[in-house]
Amino acid sequence: MKKVIKAKSIYPNHDENSIIYVDNGIIERITDKLPTTYEMTDYEFIDLSNYHLYPSFNDSHMHLIGYGASLSQCILDGVKSLSQLQQILSDYITIHQPSVVVGRGWNQDLFDSVKFPSRFDLDVVSNDRPIILYRTCGHIAVVNSYALHYFNINADTKIEGGEIELENTIPTGILRENALSLVRQDPSISDMEHYILKAQSCLHQYGITSVQTDDLIMVDAKDQFKIIVLFKKLDQNGLLKLRVYEQSQFFTPEDFMSHINSGYQQNQGSIFFKTGPLKILADGSLGSRTAKLRAPYRDAADTQGILIHNENELKNLISIAMANHIDVAIHGIGDYTINWIIEHLSNTDRSSAPQNRRDAIIHCQIMDRLMIKTMGQSGIHALVQPVFLEYDMNIVEQRVGSELARFSYAYRTMIENNIILAFGSDAPVEDPNPFRGLYYAIYRKNPSGKVFYSEECLDFNTAFDAYTKAGAYFSYEAHFKGELKTGYLADFIAIPNLLETLEADALLNVKVAKTYVGGNCVYST
Template sequence: MPKVAAESILFNGTIWCGLGEEAVEALAIWQGRVLATGSRDEVFAYRGKSTRMIDLKGGFATPGLNDAHLHLISTGLSINWIDATPEAAPTLSSLLNIIRERAETLPPGTWIKARGYDQTKLDVGRHPHKSELDAVAPEHPVMLARACGHVSIFNSKALELASVDEKTPIPDGGLIEQKNCVLTGMLAENAQDVVRKAIPKPTIAELVDAIEAGGNMLLSFGITSVMDAAVGHVAGFDEIRAYNIAKVQKRLPVRTWLALLGDPNISIVEQCYEAGLVSGAGDDMLMIGAVKIFLDGSTGGRTAWMNQPYLGDDNNTGVQIHRDEQLEILVLDAHKKGYQLACHAIGDGAISQLITAYEKALAAHPDADRRHRIEHCGFSTPEQHRRMKKAGIYPCPQQVFIYDFGDTYVSVLGEERALSSYPFNTWKELDFKPATGSDSPVCHPNPYPNIYSMLTRKTGKGTVMDARECVSIEEALQAYTEFGAFSQKLENVKGRLVSGQVADIAVFSRNLLSATPEEILNDTRCILTIRGGEIVFARA
């Protein structure tokens, strides 16, 4: 008998340990890590008097999923916001009715927040106007955020509280829309912060509550690790405090890798650096990851920075948030301080600008394994791939964007430019080890549409977005597990179920290897989630 007795043993199911590893019948856990895998007989040899036996009841187990790009605090905070997604409010009238009903329940002056609308999917085919929000909530400030989070509509009360009018200067990298010299209520990119400053900041207690609520929801989908992709965006350095309090109080449900907001005027990088919080600081549960800088906006909001204009608008190529020189200074400073960078760039214009900044920083201070990331990287080109490969730069996409927004991309860019977006198989073949994520609350963290889009390249409406970019189910799972860990330089810690790695495990209701894409999308549930050897979610 082995010298070590397992603390727990999983059995009576199929256990997928990672791409290239054999599926096994049983798995043993000791001190929060994988002790052994193999046949039932091989693993049962580690059974001791106090070993907890976990019957999978025919379930399908994988390494815990890693959502490599979402906003955990925002996900938790927005749980109680109005759901303005096309599913909840498919028409402008239904959306306004929901806002009216919320206003009737709240004292005058209370902020009403809603998120998720997509003007291309509304029946009117346009953004709502502030006057329409005024009509249903005249006594309440209202913020209606587009699904992408890069565009918001504010009503007159909200603009008044922020002292924004037709003469307000437009900040660099922002947009305050006017038509016929009158505000429409639409603000994009950096300009949104001008109004958001009038919204009361959440307290640290509220931030901790949001971390816990958002994290518990993620556990119910088998997600055990995440990157919070813009720490500091909601409440500045208080978010660092909240994360550490949540961890100490055992209210941090998921392993969290923090990307620190690094944009000018709102950056928390200097405070973190002075406190010694550089990339790699922390532990397996909470770690400082990268620095995040926004270079452009979103495709559906027509603010992603493209080299060619959007359809029907020859004067619009999106929003370039930083001048080249400014971005290069920001990137070099973070690089010199020892940070990995994970910067937002969707359009090919922004991607090119970011690659150049990374190349210059790496040339000035070489590091063969810094793994600077391009978050989203939706419309990259073959020439950009060549430069990325040479410099050791990695794309970090969200394949669920194909499912949720693919048809929107076609409507604003045309098929030729849109169908080949987020070229997942191309990146895989180039050995970029692309991870995947949800960008929640931009998209729901539910992993099944994400996996479905990797397998089929189909949008929610059924449009096929270049079938050459499809991958197999094992490759999709690898993206959600091993490659997510790689993107955080933690592939030796998590992402596979092999001896020595953390025992983070998701158990699903059906065998994903043999299920059809439609079965995965419509008829699969996470039934059990284990983090560090402990059961942290069990479906009733």
């Protein structure tokens, strides 16, 4: 049935008495007139006259299945000490009694001792089952002694693009980057279905109706196609109420070619699930000091970080994508990695680039002014997470120095250099709440009151559009998604107050009243 929705106002103009007509999930027209009594019989009337309507959010980079899985794992966010970590872990094991304990969220920089936990710290809690606890960034894990034995990891174990930390030739339990694959637990199809639907429900509460998500790496390469089949099944059965654009991470050139030979193409699918660009994980994270830098870390002179793939493999993956008209979305955090990506893409024949391709660097953190300028001139764009500023503004100068820090997370400068920014959360690395992302893009101020280069603050409209319109650009859907106007998807949120007028703390704590997908309410307080 057609729908007519009466709203208090509609972003961005906020004209009073706005009426939206919806037909088959698409906005038919927006006017200030309700249908006549005779016409009303053709419509379902929805009264949102106490609410302002905004386009719903599009998270430009997250891990949907991983986020769903994290909701039932041992949550260690904000833990302030090893003893607190141990207590939470002990309570979790007592309550849930899992055969393999998986948790995430710890951050050694928040500990009173400011040191990584070790296998011995976990052994105190339990050494009768494997324990795997991922750092908040997802690039490091600590495991207990049982897990090292269970997964056959010892001082002689080697893995390219990863590291098993040793102390006096004995593993400490700390695993970095590709070494995490040694303890990966592939979820079943039924588990993944549960994770997707659980995550979907939580995201709707935040007003998120579209995600661009990296999921295929959750399972072994031979099983990756099963995830694509699962999404399609959920869509066909009417269970997928979230618009999913899969950032497909094929870890080796051989895996990538195998999928292409089996018919993989970008932008194939339905309005609820489409295959997207090639996702490449190029380096690590700043917090774990595994992001690849051009010079040693200022606070750890013995390391410059880790490249996950060697440069030849990176070139091969990118070359295959280019040859098959598939965009690349490359995780790059350290300035070495980002500079390498920019130089390589700038000197690569990208056919119709920069106008038609949507090549992007994910995170795109540690940069200098010249890199930003070259990136913009080359038509390379960025999928960034402003919420990272809450933590990173406390460590970035320690890690890389003030000169690099000045043009890191430099959103205004990036936009001024014609780089299109789309915002996201990288959930479960961060909570996916988009209002936190908006807050940090606009104010760049953390809870302690520290402000990180205020000259890079964005105005509300620019930040909001980066969470809506820009996301649609990267999925080639900007002509019918990300705005509330005729011919566009009726995906929107209802808010009792004008977001543009809210003070900083109020914006940070906004709660969505209602979320609509295709004119259908999927969440209501």
